[in-house]
Amino acid sequence: MYSHALLTPEQMYRADALAVAAGVSSLTLMERAGRAVAEEILRRFGARPTLVLCGPGNNGGDGYVVARLLRDWGWPVRVALLGETARLKGDAAIMAKRWGGPFESVTSVDGAGLIVDALFGAGLSKPLSDQIVKxxxxxxxxxxxxxxxxxxxxxxxxxxxxxxxxxxxxxxxxKKPGHVLMPGREYCGETVVADIGIPDRVLDEIKPPLMENFVPELPQAGPNQHKYRRGHAVVVSGAAHQTGAARLAARSALRVGAGLVTVASPKAAMAANEAHLTAIMLAEADDALALGRLLADRRKNAVCIGPAAGVGAETRAKVRAALASGAAVVLDADALTSFALAPDELFEAIAETPERAVVMTPHEGEFARLFKDLVKESDSKCERAIAAAKRSGAVILLKGPDSVAANGEGGAIVNTNAPPSLATAGSGDVLAGLLTGLLAQGMEGVGAAAAAMWLHGAAAGKFGRAGLTAEDLPDLISCGIPQNPLL
Ligand SMILES: NC(=O)C1=CN([C@@H]2O[C@H](COP(=O)(O)OP(=O)(O)OC[C@H]3O[C@@H](n4cnc5c(N)ncnc54)[C@H](OP(=O)(O)O)[C@@H]3O)[C@@H](O)[C@H]2O)[C@@H](O)CC1
Ligand SMILES: [K+]
Structure with missing residues (x-):
């Protein structure tokens, strides 16, 4: 159940303590940790002069194990210690003794062909000193x-x-959140998770609420499937000269498996939309009242509003109509910015019908407009998204290279398969459409958000060359799932 869980350093200390209580000694855990690192090094690098930088705690302790094993395997190894050997404690002191070789001070990295960084791990408690930064x-x-x-x-x-x-x-x-959230993920390079004999059952006690995203289980079309059983998604179109974003979202909703998709268009944009839509239906909804009437048909069970919707009172009114309809709602882009001056109004409207899913898909800028006090950089992106979900009553899909989907119960999922090529115009519209299509098929909020993030990243990854545009993305989502070659 917790195979993709992320453990904070605190939770990792607890896992460690529970493993020790279950009979694995902490020294054994350290030996296995060091051995796992040494073996991964051996798998990737030929023997070369190696400098192991060891800190004053147990991260340094793992470092001595690596140094000893590499040396025993014939590698030229030096150990540099930050601090004094006399001050080492516990398992780290034992492993330092077992290394048995000389200690240098941490002053330079000259002469090394490989650096093993064992300065600080889970116990980083303050900023690095200028000397270490240098x-x-x-x-x-x-x-x-x-x-x-x-x-x-x-x-x-x-x-x-x-x-x-x-x-x-x-x-x-x-993994820890720091391995998957930016910039940590970039600093890690390749991340390998080694089994050091901590039993999985310790997680039943810890119940970690964070996890890394993984291949989703998507709604399946059975042999007796009928298009109405696969939901009816509605995407609200922008004004006459701003219709493309809604069509991108609509195509994505259809591609991901929604049975029917309708673009709800202002009268003046009908001609533009009509000229470009085939399998997707078109309905006129010139204002909030008309949108409400359209959504009164309960088969229309998911609605997306925001892509190029325009910022202002008109969009606010349409958002309220969508929220009052009882359909699942995706609020993106302009639908979010329209409430920048009165976010509580939006949250109150969401609270009025708590039984249907609402998912907001802000990027960091939009997030800052709605949740002005939740932008402290020192807070984890997961914690910020969770706090926003609790406050707003919506699932929050906070976008970026490390998109996070969080719900009000305190759970969050970090997506890690999005290539940089996804930072392209219209890419967010596709994501909103995927999400709407999945909600239309009955997925719950955070599950739909996680699946949409995954498919979005996988589709971009599948393109596999330069020049990706958002228009390519819907066609890369082939929905013969699970035979889908994307997955
Ligand atoms: N848990 C497990 O399951 C297992 C854990 N294992 C390993 O243990 C590691 C955690 O060990 P740990 O708790 O001793 O912390 P660690 O990262 O060595 O740092 C603490 C020391 O560094 C110091 N310090 C901190 N920041 C500093 C700074 N900026 N500049 C200067 N000093 C700074 C800090 O000082 P203090 O905060 O006390 O002032 C303290 O002395 C973990 O990452 C993993 O590698 C494995 O062996 C296998 C099982
Ligand atoms: K380290």
Whole structure:
């Protein structure tokens, strides 16, 4: 159940303690951790002069194990210690003794062909000193980080204020949020999770609420399927010269499996929409009243509003009509910005019909407009999204290279398969459409958000060359799931 869980450093300490209570000694865990790192190094690098930078805690303890094993396997190894050997405690002191070789001080990385970064892991408690920051930027050879690159906050992924840039990071048992949230994910390079014998059942006690996104289980069309059983998605179109975004969303909703999709268009935009739509239906909805009437048909069970909708009172009124309809609602782009001056009005409207799903899909700028006090950089993106979900009553899909979907119960899912090519015009409209299409098929809010993020990233990854445009994306979502070659 918790195979994709993310553990904060605190939760990892608890997992460690529960494993020890279950009979695995902490020294054994350290030996296995160090061995896992040494073996990953052996798998990737030929023997070369290696400098192991060891900090004063157990991250350094793992470092001595790596140093001893590599040396025993014939590698030329040096150990540099930050602090004094006399001050080492517990398992780290034992492993330092077992290394048995000389200690240098941490002053330079000259002469090394590989750096093992064992300075700070889960126990990073303050910003790196200027000396360590300077040292980290002087490294010109491959770096293997133990647990997390030193300087990266395992809970948030923030660099405090800088960090070692690793080619490989070996962590233990489960990843931490800092391995998947930016910029941490970038600093980690490749991340390998090693099994060090902590039993999975400790997670039943910890109940970690965060996880990394993974291949979704999508709604299946059975042999007796009828299009009306696959839901009817409605996408609200912008004004006459701003209709493309809604059509991108509508095509995505249809591609992801919604039975029917209708674009709800202002009168003046009907001709533009009509000229471009075939399988997707078109209905006139010139104002909020008309949109409400359209959505009164309860078969229309999911509605998306925001892509190029325009910012202002008209969009606010349409959002209220959508929220009052009882259909699941996706609020994107202009639908969010329209409430920048009165976010509570939006949250109250959401609260009026709590039984249907509402998902908001802000990027960081839109998020800051609605949740002005939830933008502190020191807070984890997961925690910010969770706080926003609790306040608004909606699922929050906070977009970015590390998109996070969070619900009001305190759970969050971090997406890690989005390539940089997704940062292209219209890409957000596709995501909103995928989400609407999945909600129309009856998925619940955060599940639909997670699946939409995954499909979005997988589709872009599938393009596999330069020049991706948002228009390519819907066609890359082939929905013969689970035979879908994307998955
Ligand atoms: N849990 C597990 O399951 C397992 C954990 N294992 C390993 O243990 C690691 C965690 O060990 P840990 O708790 O000793 O913390 P660690 O990262 O070594 O740092 C603490 C020391 O650094 C110091 N310090 C901190 N920041 C600093 C700074 N900026 N500049 C200077 N000093 C700074 C801090 O000082 P203090 O905060 O006390 O002032 C303290 O002395 C974990 O990452 C993994 O590698 C494995 O062995 C296997 C099982
Ligand atoms: K480290």
């Amino acid at each position: 040292l980290s930027s002087a490294v010109k050879v491959p770096v293997v980080a133990i647990d997390v690159p030193s300087g990266i906050d395992g809970a948030t992924g923030a660099a405090r204020p800088a960090a070692f840039r690793a080619d490989l990071t070996v962590t233990f048992f489960r």
